[in-house]
Amino acid sequence: MEEVDLFVIGGGSAGMKTARTVAKMGYKVAVAEAKETGGECFWAGCIPTKALLRAASVWQMVREASEFGIHAGELHGDFSEAMAYKKRIMQKLAGDSPKDAGLSKLGALYFNEKASFESANEIRVGSQVIQAKKVLIATGTDPSIPTIPGLIEAGFITNREAVDLEYLPKQIAIIGGGPIGLEFGQIFHRFGAAVTIIESASHVLPREDSTVAMLAQESIIRQGISIKTATSVKSITRSGNCKSLILQTAMGEERLECDEILISTGRVPATKGLNVGAAGLDDDGKALKFDLMLQTPVPAIYAAGDVTGGYQFTHVASYMGGVAAMNMFGSNPRLADTRVLPRCTYIDPEVASVGITELEAKAANLPVRVQCAHYSDLDKPVLYNRTEGIVKLIVSAVDDQILGAHILGDSASSIISEVAVCMQNRLPVQAIANTMHAFPSFPEVVEAAALSKDIC
Ligand SMILES: Cc1cc2nc3c(=O)[nH]c(=O)nc-3n(C[C@H](O)[C@H](O)[C@H](O)COP(=O)(O)OP(=O)(O)OC[C@H]3O[C@@H](n4cnc5c(N)ncnc54)[C@H](O)[C@@H]3O)c2cc1C
Numbered sequence: 001m002e003e004v005d006l007f008v009i010g011g012g013s014a015g016m017k018t019a020r021t022v023a024k025m026g027y028k029v030a031v032a033e034a035k036e037t038g039g040e041c042f043w044a045g046c047i048p049t050k051a052l053l054r055a056a057s058v059w060q061m062v063r064e065a066s067e068f069g070i071h072a073g074e075l076h077g078d079f080s081e082a083m084a085y086k087k088r089i090m091q092k093l094a095g096d097s098p099k100d101a102g103l104s105k106l107g108a109l110y111f112n113e114k115a116s117f118e119s120a121n122e123i124r125v126g127s128q129v130i131q132a133k134k135v136l137i138a139t140g141t142d143p144s145i146p147t148i149p150g151l152i153e154a155g156f157i158t159n160r161e162a163v164d165l166e167y168l169p170k171q172i173a174i175i176g177g178g179p180i181g182l183e184f185g186q187i188f189h190r191f192g193a194a195v196t197i198i199e200s201a202s203h204v205l206p207r208e209d210s211t212v213a214m215l216a217q218e219s220i221i222r223q224g225i226s227i228k229t230a231t232s233v234k235s236i237t238r239s240g241n242c243k244s245l246i247l248q249t250a251m252g253e254e255r256l257e258c259d260e261i262l263i264s265t266g267r268v269p270a271t272k273g274l275n276v277g278a279a280g281l282d283d284d285g286k287a288l289k290f291d292l293m294l295q296t297p298v299p300a301i302y303a304a305g306d307v308t309g310g311y312q313f314t315h316v317a318s319y320m321g322g323v324a325a326m327n328m329f330g331s332n333p334r335l336a337d338t339r340v341l342p343r344c345t346y347i348d349p350e351v352a353s354v355g356i357t358e359l360e361a362k363a364a365n366l367p368v369r370v371q372c373a374h375y376s377d378l379d380k381p382v383l384y385n386r387t388e389g390i391v392k393l394i395v396s397a398v399d400d401q402i403l404g405a406h407i408l409g410d411s412a413s414s415i416i417s418e419v420a421v422c423m424q425n426r427l428p429v430q431a432i433a434n435t436m437h438a439f440p441s442f443p444e445v446v447e448a449a450a451l452s453k454d455i456c
Contacts, residue, residue, distance in 0.1 A: 003107075004030045006125045006328065007132035009115045009274070012039020013314045014305025015138035016101060017321030022329050023106035030126045030132070031108060032115035037101040038138055040159075040306070041314040042090070048163035049088040049183050055082035056190035060131035060348065067385060075328050077193040077442055079168040086163070090237060117279040120298050122441055130214050134328045138321065139274060141267035141306040146175065150236035154243045158259040159184070169193050169260035175233055176264035179345040182220065186347050189225050196226040196256055198247065203229055205345060209406035211358040211392055216351050216408050219388055228254075234260070269307045286346035292335040294324045304330055311341055340424045344413040349388050352412035354420050355404030358394055367397040371429070375409045380440035386410040391449040393419070393429060399426035411442040418446055 059077040100110035143158035177199030191437030277283035287309025303316035375381040375389030389409020405419040432450035
């Protein structure tokens with residue numbers, strides 16, 4: 001039986017980071033990837049959606065160009081050409097990288113197969129069983145599909161099909177108003193589809209600060225997307241191409257007709273068929289149990305990335321992959337520290353946050369003050385006609401450290417990094433207030449919030 005030091009199950013952001021790090025340390029590594037290296041982020045997540053969002057925002061900019069005195073003649077935004085742009089971008093980013101993404105060059109074994117546990121130290125890939133001193137589970141997640149009567153029969157898509165759609169639906173119902181639902185909603189709407197987003201919580205982006213989430217919701221509605229909050233789907237029927245959803249709203253039942261349904265109601269850990277029970281782990285389909293060292297209750301097995309069920313972002317998966325590598329094979333074990341974790345939703349205007357919300361601070365009885373600044377008060381947003389937005393800082397009243405930041409507005413995903421650096425280094429809010437910021441620039445809104453006594 002072949003023996004390795006580490007067997008990595010899953011070739012996404014987490015698994016690849018661990019595999020590369022440990023192989024470069026000189027250990028013998030094997031990786032199994034059931035589909036393609038790169039995982040959800042490259043094939044059906046971050047990369048394709050951001051390419052499509054960029055295409056959609058260029059199209060929007062062109063439509064608004066007359067505001068700046070630009071009259072471009074007859075305009076036409078073509079969804080299938082935007083899809084072709086996305087495809088070209090993916091080819092460009094993949095380059096001529098081999099299927100194993102260079103793992104064999106690092107001396108690692110690569111299996112393009114689904115892996116499963118035979119025991120805590122034995123992994124089955126196809127007809128082979130590999131003996132491993134340590135195992136990393138980095139299998140990511142699958143879309144969570146709600147149990148709605150008639151859904152399966154009516155047919156639906158998830159992000160995995162949506163990134164490759166060959167046609168633009170005329171009317172699309174998006175079930176789930178989190179980041180994935182909103183991003184796809186804006187893409188489809190900007191290319192001409194009628195979009196309705198159905199969210200069971202009282203507002204979209206329910207994990208975000210409520211001020212920012214509400215402002216984002218109002219902005220999306222102003223753009224022409226219909227949002228139904230505090231609403232659930234009772235049942236679905238289909239007649240020809242028409243899908244009929246019966247919605248339960250606070251006001252009673254409503255019918256919504258569409259030609260496509262996108263499900264974006266969260267994710268479930270991809271542990272089906274992994275046979276984790278044979279390794280001594282709970283096989284209940286829930287997120288894997290693990291400690292701050294990313295070690296599961298079975299000492300030889302670690303977990304990293306989305307499968308752990310925390311905040312699901314590529315930068316977190318990759319960070320966890322690095323921590324797991326160090327804790328399994330490095331000389332300086334470390335805790336996975338996700339205190340400063342930027343979270344972005346790439347709609348227009350963007351939403352970005354880091355740290356805790358005002359409500360979380362209140363629930364934890366932390367003495368805080370909330371400092372705000374509005375995009376409309378600064379020159380750069382006015383110059384650019386991008387005045388919609390807010391920066392909200394949650395600042396400790398004890399030592400002035402920033403505990404959280406919540407931004408809606410142009411370039412939010414970029415300017416959040418300034419606050420993240422400050423928080424990571426436990427600098428007080430004055431570190432931002434006392435730093436000269438270029439004029440005119442979007443980060444001046446963060447400076448204004450740091451100087452502000454405004455309560456939003
Ligand atoms: C629509 C969408 C948009 C997103 N946009 C962003 C974004 O803009 N920014 C961001 O930071 N994050 C984004 N994310 C989240 C990001 O994609 C994930 O956080 C990231 O992919 C997690 O990496 P991972 O390695 O944990 O899991 P994955 O990327 O899911 O990789 C897991 C891999 O394991 C493989 N696998 C599963 N089971 C087995 C098995 N038994 N044997 C072998 N292989 C197996 C799978 O095929 C997969 O390739 C987005 C997600 C979605 C769905």
